[in-house]
Amino acid sequence: MAHTRRDFLKTTAAAGxxxxxxxxxxxxxxxxxxxxxxxxxxxxxxxxxxEAMIKIAQEFEKAKNVKVDxxxxxxxxxxxxxxxxxxxxxxxxCAFCFYNDWEVMPNYxxxxxxxxxxxxxxxxxxxxxxKFLQVAYVYNNVAKKRAYYGVPIEAQIMHIHYWRDLLKxxxxxxxxxxxxxxxxxYWDYWKKAQDALRKKDPAKYGKLYGIGMTESTRGSDxxxxxxxxxxxxxxxxLDPDGKVIADQPKNREAIVKAIAWxxxxxxxxxxxxxxxxxxxGDNNANFHxxxxxxxxxxxxxxxxxxxxxxxxxxxxxxATVEWPxxxxxxxxxxxxxxxxxxxxxxxxxxxxxxxxxxxVLEPNRFAEYxxxxxxxxxxxxxxxxxxxxxxxGQAGKGGPVDYHIPLATKLYLERNVKVFDHWKSPAxxxxxxxxxxxxxxxxTNVDKWPADKAADExxxxxxxxxxxxx
Amino acid sequence: MANxxxxxxxxxxxxxxxxxxxxxxxxxxxxxxxxxxxxxxxxIVLFLAFVVYPLxxxxxxxxxxxxxxxxxxxxxxxxxxxxxxxxxGIAVNTKxxxxxxxxxxxxxxxRGVRFLSAIFLLPWAIPVLPGILSIRWMLSSQxxxxxxxxxxxxxxxxxWLASRWxxxxxxxxxxxxxxxxxxxxxxxxxxxxIPRELYEATAIDGAGGLQNFRYVTFxxxxxxxxxxxxxxxxxxxxxxxxxxxxxGGAPGDSTHVLATLAYRYTFLMGKIDWGVGVFATALPVxxxxxxxxxxxxx
Numbered sequence: 001m002a003h004t005r006r007d008f009l010k011t012t013a014a015a016g017x018x019x020x021x022x023x024x025x026x027x028x029x030x031x032x033x034x035x036x037x038x039x040x041x042x043x044x045x046x047x048x049x050x051e052a053m054i055k056i057a058q059e060f061e062k063a064k065n066v067k068v069d070x071x072x073x074x075x076x077x078x079x080x081x082x083x084x085x086x087x088x089x090x091x092x093x094c095a096f097c098f099y100n101d102w103e104v105m106p107n108y109x110x111x112x113x114x115x116x117x118x119x120x121x122x123x124x125x126x127x128x129x130x131k132f133l134q135v136a137y138v139y140n141n142v143a144k145k146r147a148y149y150g151v152p153i154e155a156q157i158m159h160i161h162y163w164r165d166l167l168k169x170x171x172x173x174x175x176x177x178x179x180x181x182x183x184x185x186y187w188d189y190w191k192k193a194q195d196a197l198r199k200k201d202p203a204k205y206g207k208l209y210g211i212g213m214t215e216s217t218r219g220s221d222x223x224x225x226x227x228x229x230x231x232x233x234x235x236x237x238l239d240p241d242g243k244v245i246a247d248q249p250k251n252r253e254a255i256v257k258a259i260a261w262x263x264x265x266x267x268x269x270x271x272x273x274x275x276x277x278x279x280x281g282d283n284n285a286n287f288h289x290x291x292x293x294x295x296x297x298x299x300x301x302x303x304x305x306x307x308x309x310x311x312x313x314x315x316x317x318x319a320t321v322e323w324p325x326x327x328x329x330x331x332x333x334x335x336x337x338x339x340x341x342x343x344x345x346x347x348x349x350x351x352x353x354x355x356x357x358x359x360v361l362e363p364n365r366f367a368e369y370x371x372x373x374x375x376x377x378x379x380x381x382x383x384x385x386x387x388x389x390x391x392x393g394q395a396g397k398g399g400p401v402d403y404h405i406p407l408a409t410k411l412y413l414e415r416n417v418k419v420f421d422h423w424k425s426p427a428x429x430x431x432x433x434x435x436x437x438x439x440x441x442x443x444t445n446v447d448k449w450p451a452d453k454a455a456d457e458x459x460x461x462x463x464x465x466x467x468x469x470x
Numbered sequence: 471m472a473n474x475x476x477x478x479x480x481x482x483x484x485x486x487x488x489x490x491x492x493x494x495x496x497x498x499x500x501x502x503x504x505x506x507x508x509x510x511x512x513x514i515v516l517f518l519a520f521v522v523y524p525l526x527x528x529x530x531x532x533x534x535x536x537x538x539x540x541x542x543x544x545x546x547x548x549x550x551x552x553x554x555x556x557x558x559g560i561a562v563n564t565k566x567x568x569x570x571x572x573x574x575x576x577x578x579x580x581r582g583v584r585f586l587s588a589i590f591l592l593p594w595a596i597p598v599l600p601g602i603l604s605i606r607w608m609l610s611s612q613x614x615x616x617x618x619x620x621x622x623x624x625x626x627x628x629x630w631l632a633s634r635w636x637x638x639x640x641x642x643x644x645x646x647x648x649x650x651x652x653x654x655x656x657x658x659x660x661x662x663x664i665p666r667e668l669y670e671a672t673a674i675d676g677a678g679g680l681q682n683f684r685y686v687t688f689x690x691x692x693x694x695x696x697x698x699x700x701x702x703x704x705x706x707x708x709x710x711x712x713x714x715x716x717x718g719g720a721p722g723d724s725t726h727v728l729a730t731l732a733y734r735y736t737f738l739m740g741k742i743d744w745g746v747g748v749f750a751t752a753l754p755v756x757x758x759x760x761x762x763x764x765x766x767x768x
Contacts, residue, residue: 080737087742107740207612217723273611273629277720291612433739434546435723442722446633461545468540 036067037352038092040082043072045301046308048372053360056369060359066352075099082342086113091344093353100150101135101340102220103433106426108344109149112142115343115350120357121148124381127363128152129412132380135338135419138426139242150340151357154370154377157336157411158228158323159404161287161302162190162294165317166208170196176319176403183232186324187211191270193293210270212286212295215262215445217438218279223420224298224335226437229258231333231418232326237431237462242424244466246459255459259437260451263444276445296323298337303404304374307394315399320407322415333416338380375405378412385409427469436461531743532750541747550726553638554707554752557727561645562702569650570695573657574683594651602715605644606631634724637717641725644716645706653698660694661687693766700763707756728752 039057044050050072057068073081079099085091086108097104108114121128121136136150164174172193173179180186194210214221230237235254237246245251265271272286283295284302295302303320306313323332343353360366367384370377375393379385390409393402411417422429436458443454507514531537541547576587593601608614609630617627631637668686677685688695710729717725719734726734728748736745 083737083740083742103740216720218718218720273627273632276632276722277718279718430739439546439722442724446721446724457545464543468536468543470536 034065034067035349035352036069037094037349037356038347039068039070039353039356040078040092040095040097041070041072042078042097043074044373045304045376046372046374048374049369050372052369052372056360056365059365060356063359064352064355068356079103086344086346089346091346093347093349094341094343094356096153096339096341098339100342101152101338102420102422103429105136105150105340105342106138106422106429108342109138110141110426112140113345114149115345115347116140116147116149117151117343117354117357118148120151120354123358124151124361127381127383129380129382129385131417132336132338132419135423136340138423150342151361152338152340152380153361153366154373154379155336155338155412156299156377157334157408157417158224158296158298159300159320159408159411160294160296160323161318161320161404163287163290163317164319166197166290166293167193170200172196174319176321176407179321181322181325183324183327187265190294191268194270197293208291208293209272210293211265212275212283212292213262213265213271214275214278214280214283214296215266215271215438215441216276216278217435217442218277219282219438220432220435221278221280221283221296221298222435222438222441223432224337225296226258226262226441227335227420228296228323228332229261230254231335232323233257233261234326234328238421238424238428240424242421242428244459244463246462252455252459256452256455259440259444259455259458262441263451266441266445276442298335300374300376300404300408304376307374307398311398314394314404315401319403322407322411331415333418334411336412336417336419338419339377375408378408385413425466425469427466430465430469431462434461434465436465528746528750531746534743534747537743537747538751540744541751546723546726547731547748549724550728550731550748551751553725554727556638557641557645557709557713558703558706561642562699562706564642565646565650566653566695566699566702568646569653569698570657570691572650572654573661574687576654576658577661590654591651593647594649596648598648598711599715601648602644602712605640606716609640631717632721634721637721637725641713641716645709645712648712649702653702656698657691657694660691664690697763697766700759700766704756704759704763707752707759 041053044053053072054070057070060066061068075098078095078097082095082097082100082104085095086104095104105114117136121133125133132152132155135152136148137146138149139146140149162179167174170193172189180189190210192210194208197205197208214225216222233254235246235251235258237244237251239245246255266275272292274282283292283297284305286292287295287297287302288305300320303314303318306318310317323334325331341357343350343357347353360369361381363381363383366379366381367387367389370379370384371387371389375389378390379387389405391406393405395402420432422432439461440454440458443449443457444451449457572590576583576590608616611617611627611629611632614630616630621627629636630640664687668690669682672682672686708729709727710733713719713725713727713730714733719726719730723734728751732745732748735741735748
């Protein structure tokens with residue numbers, strides 16, 4: 001049977017048209033069958049977190065007769081994915097990324113690209129730890145108003161971890177309550193430990209450092225370290241309305257003192273030289289390999305990792321202590337980052353996504369999820385925070401006393417805590433993203449600038465960012 | 471039998487040729503153009519989607535004065551431009567000059583040189599990631615082998631990646647180590663294309679190795695050398711991987727090149743327009759290189 005080229009073209013055209021109409025028709029049928037809520041969730045550090053969230057998603061599917069399309073992505077990739085999705089207007093209905101509070105929410109609420117969540121917040125308000133709530137109260141530059149554009153769920157705070165066995169080895173007091181908390185005594189303690197260990201066994205400890213202080217532009221830990229030190233020296237960067245006050249004499253003086261202090265610490269040889277290149281995981285890695293005696297870290301990731309790898313280390317060989325008292329006296333104030341769920345405005349099922357968020361945050365369900373993180377996060381809800389887990393930690397699961405989680409709980413509940421200022425202005429998100437304080441540290445540590453010059457450059461940069469913001 | 475097959479092929483070929491010419495002749499020019507467009511449609515659609523649209527998007531983002539006000543007021547941008555010029559200028563030129571010289575050594579056809587050539591090509595064959603991780607390990611201030619050697623020799627340890635120019639130096643050395651073999655092979659091929667008669671003629675005139683290089687080899691290779699330089703500059707100008715993996719812009723964002731800075735703006739700060747702006751400022755230079763390159767090739 002002859003088959004001419006014209007026949008072939010006709011057949012192809014007909015098949016193409018059929019396929020096209022089939023493709024266009026398919027989603028309509030699918031949409032009619034079941035509503036789907038698309039969730040992008042930050043992959044947890046432990047499988048228990050992800051498993052708990054998958055279980056919640058399955059329960060939600062059954063309870064609401066809907067489909068939950070949930071995917072887990074590591075935080076660095078998820079940040080890029082969310083930014084690209086919002087720009088391209090092909091978004092999920094709900095996104096939870098550990099970077100939302102710092103970089104995504106202030107920026108995209110300003111641009112009116114996030115759904116308002118005031119209704120959800122108002123319902124949950126009686127349960128909230130109010131200190132954490134303002135993180136989501138951001139400005140919409142299109143609607144010209146401040147409102148809630150996210151749902152805060154869990155927080156992280158600054159802790160100092162140290163190796164008890166290293167202190168013990170050189171006869172220094174290793175119990176957390178015996179670590180001196182006065183500013184100078186505190187930092188000198190770790191320097192003394194380095195000197196003593198190097199002297200005792202140069203072959204083993206010749207490259208060990210006392211203080212694992214991240215001072216780089218690559219690590220967000222640097223921002224915590226700087227802002228903690230700034231609070232200790234009594235400085236502020238923004239006023240309550242989000243205006244830059246870093247250049248006011250009192251604040252400038254505190255900034256200079258903080259930068260000079262970081263420079264002294266680094267240049268005196270008690271901080272690993274590569275700490276100015278560290279990313280967020282590097283102080284963890286150095287701590288785990290015992291090449292540093294102590295390290296400040298804004299989550300409990302270090303002890304949590306040891307809990308799984310070596311319960312003996314977790315319970316007996318390491319401990320967590322407070323940031324020292326302010327140089328001028330008084331207990332330290334703590335910077336807190338509160339991790340937040342977002343609902344992009346272009347989401348197809350925003351109402352369903354809000355239902356999902358409410359469902360996740362029901363006390364028992366959320367407690368199960370957050371405990372899966374093994375104490376890495378602290379709940380933003382007072383009822384969940386009352387769970388005995390946060391008071392006792394892992395006690396009884398390999399040792400009688402947990403020296404980590406209960407201390408963190410004490411910091412959240414008993415110390416003065418302050419959420420990061422990105423909620424006041426999205427320009428401050430850029431200040432964080434540029435890590436201008438890490439840059440100032442590099443100026444003193446690498447370029448050998450005096451602290452006041454480095455501070456002035458950073459303050460001017462901050463003012464420029466705020467002036468240019470639109 | 472063989473003839474029959476050949477005859478068969480000839481018959482089929484003639485038949486096909488005739489049918490095509492008949493088909494083409496049967497269509498009027500408009501219909502023929504229509505078919506041409508129809509069959510080109512997939513390529514046109516792909517071209518529009520993946521070349522024209524991204525360029526259009528970049529252009530719309532790039533023509534915003536605000537972007538450039540922001541970029542030029544950022545001290546890191548200015549520092550980055552300097553870094554890029556230093557990186558591309560020194561790394562590419564040193565690498566190609568060395569490649570030109572080494573290609574002369576590798577041209578010698580002895581067993582030892584053949585063995586050396588195989589070893590010499592290894593860096594090119596090693597994937598970038600393990601290569602860079604090895605270098606980072608070697609340059610670690612605390613545990614790196616370089617400092618171990620320095621200390622054993624009594625020089626004390628050096629903070630290789632903790633100062634701007636040391637880190638850029640390390641980057642340049644890595645670039646040369648990694649890509650030197652590739653360009654050496656290119657020049658080797660170029661050298662093999664030079665007629666031997668020319669060297670025989672200079673030998674009769676009593677020319678030595680240096681004179682051979684000056685009056686025969688280099689004049690014959692200079693077109694290739696220029697093309698290689700331009701190509702390598704275009705590649706290196708857009709180099710993201712090496713810089714990001716080796717320094718990540720550290721210390722203090724002082725070792726960024728344009729590609730890593732654009733990434734930082736776009737993905738770490740969520741400022742796509744600034745990222746596009748960074749590339750837009752490099753575009754005139756890239757286009758100039760490409761223009762010269764195309765002229766040279768023609």
